[in-house]
Amino acid sequence: MYSFKYFSLKRHVSNYKSVSRRFAALLGFSFNGHTYMRLHKPNMVPTKRLPDALIIGVKKCGTRALLEFLRLHPDVRAAGSEVHFFDKFYHKGFEWYRDKMPPTLEGQITMEKTPSYWVTRSAPRRVYAMNPSVKLLVVVRDPVTRAISDYTQSASKRPSLPRFEDLALVNSTVNWGGVWSIVDSSWPPVRLGIYTRPLRRWLRRFPRSRILFISGERLVVDPAFEMARVQDFLGLKLVITRKTLLLQLNKGLPLSSQVGKSAHATLLRQN
Known part of the structure; x- marks a missing residue:
């Protein structure tokens, strides 16, 4: 025990600060003037966090394959299913959304995929409210191929669905006579x-540097190239390469998407 009555006021204050710093160091605090500040330590306990990155679209372009490939990275954790927070369940609040995320360690990236966000008018504003710095991934492919894939999926569930051409085209009479078929852009x-329509909405909220467009076609013919672009965009170490993709796929990585299966076939042919 110190008997402070034997010290001058100056020595008293100096001794107090010295002892305080030693105790603060033991407790993980730093002493700065009259303020204690908790020292920043890496969080080694998995914690549920709001997403750092979102796969927001586009439906039937390869979003599932992209997520399946990203799951191979040790620093990526993704929600198990499409959460639909920004289009259907926004009223439940951010704590509800956070609870749907997987636990992550500090330094890992939390991700979620819901392709319908791309065309949801209120989604850009809502995503921005969550995190203006969030990174957005958009998979696109040839619009005709995308439409056929979309139709094929619907037709497999509804055999009575009219033919593709009967739904995609409408008849139009032009001035010089005759009946011509034109594409029905409302279908x-x-x-x-028509990617430009929703793109304008997203660009009103987010700079172009926050959005990465991924080629659905290239994800099939050269998945390693596209995944290198994705990892660079997300600030991840280059872990997912042609070698690791082939290794994991040969080990039996479950691929639920046609794009992913096609990419695997491409890698096997190139091997």
Whole structure:
């Protein structure tokens, strides 16, 4: 025990600060003037966090394959299913959304995929409210191929669905006579392929540098190239390469998407 009555006021203050610093160091604090500040330490306990990156679209372009490939990276953790927070469940609040995320360590990236965000009018504003610095991934492919894939999926569930051409085209009489078929841009599978409409909404909220467009076609013919672009965009170490993709796929990585299966076939042919 110190008997402070034997010290001058100056020595008293100096001794107090010295002892305080030693105790603060033991407790993980730093002493700065009259303020204690908690020292920043890496969080080694997995914690549920809001997403750092989102796969926001586009439907039937390869979003599932992209997520399946990203799961191979040790610093990526993704929600198990499409959460639909920004289009259907926004009223439940951010704590509800956070609870749907997987636990991550500090330094890992939390991700979520819901392709319908791309065309949801309120989604850009809502995503921005969550995090203005979030990174957005958008997979696109040839609009005709995308529309056919979309239709094929619907037709597999509804055999009575009219033919693709009967839905995608409408007859129009032109001035010089005759009946011509034109594309019906109001039909959802066609409308989804008009990428400029939703893009304008997203660019009103986010700079172009925050959005990465991924080629659905190249994800099939050269998945390693596209995944290198994705990892660079997300600030990740280059872990997912042609070698690691082939290794994991040969080990039996479950691929639920046609794009992913096609990419695997491409890698096998190139091997």
